[in-house]
Amino acid sequence: MTAPAIATVTGTVHPEDLGRTLMHEHLLIAYPGAESDTIRPGPSAEERFSICVDRIEEMKDLGFRSMLDPCPADLGRDVELMARVAQKTGFQIICATGLYKEAEGGAAYWKFRNAFSPSVEGMTELFVHELTEGIGSTGIRAGIIKVATGPGRMSDYERMVFEAAARASLATGAPITTHTDQGTVGDVQQRLLTELGVPANRIVIGHSCGTSDGEYHLTIARGGSYLGFDRFGLDMLHPDEERIRSLVRLLRAGAGDRVVVSHDSVWCWRGEPAPRAVLEALTETWNPGHFTLRIAPRLRAEGIAEEAIEALLVDNPRRFFAGEKLPPLS
Secondary structure, X not given: OOOXXXXXXXXXXXXXXXXXXXXXXXXXXXXXXXXXXXXXXXXXXXXXXXXXXXXXXXXXXXXXXXXXXXXXXXXXXXXXXXXXXXXXXXXXXXXXXXXXXXXXXXXXXHHHHOXXXXXXXXXXXHHHHHHHOOOOOOOOOOOEEEEEOOOOOOOHHHHHHHHHHHHHHHHHOOOEEEEOOOOOOHHHHHHHHHHOOOOHHHEXXXXXXXXXXXXXXXXXXXXXXXXXXXXXXXXXXXXXXXXXXXXXXXXXXXXXXXEEEOOOXXXXXXXXXXXXXXXXXXXXXXXXXXXXXXXXXXXXXXXXXXXXXXXHHOHHHHHHHHOOOOXXXX
């Protein structure tokens, strides 16, 4: 059986062509309201392009060929920037359709619309169109669906987004990646999506490394989904020491085939959601080279074999996008 083709911002590729892949990085983020800060607009379009090209070249120097930018539609997603950067660098960038969590995304629009007709239907229509026809008038197709929850619970609005994502996934075969906060609700996300018919192996539960709760991790792993250990370098949210400890525990438990890694780094912001000095200081470790340069050596020091580390970057993203079934985990 031929593996499904993956839509990138410059055309389709096959899973075996992905190579070393980071599964959660962002060229650009813009929180709703960024446009209101007219005295701090952030870098110009050309500056953003230059910054992103430089980042991609750094990734290429480390052997990477592909990345997923899972920015949802309501968080400043700029697929034309992605395409321009990909064309310049020859890099493979997968973009997403989907919507962000209620507290920080575009909920106001969809909640207002819901007063007149069920928003879940409009969301589903949007997701399917962006996956099959393209985003706006760009002709660029999304390759994955992104959904999100806030800390501790899934709101009614977020449940609606998840239902739309499940419908779109079943209609198109597209996989789903999620956002979680503080290592919570990932098990709820997995349960809801699978109850709605999405195969567990087509789901990445993102930011699972936001907790050190090994049972939480194993519950998701045993449920047959991938765990995103995808915030390396963000010590302000959860220390890398704990992420490494949790990852080693999963690898030793035989769950290494269902973990993908990344940083959730943001290379450009519209506006200035945090002081510029804070954002610049974060990039010292919060960048797409951090796992290769600093985390992988720590894993080797813990006795993790090179092939197991490489599998996190090559085999697991390939297997996820190919839709290969994962074996049972005891």
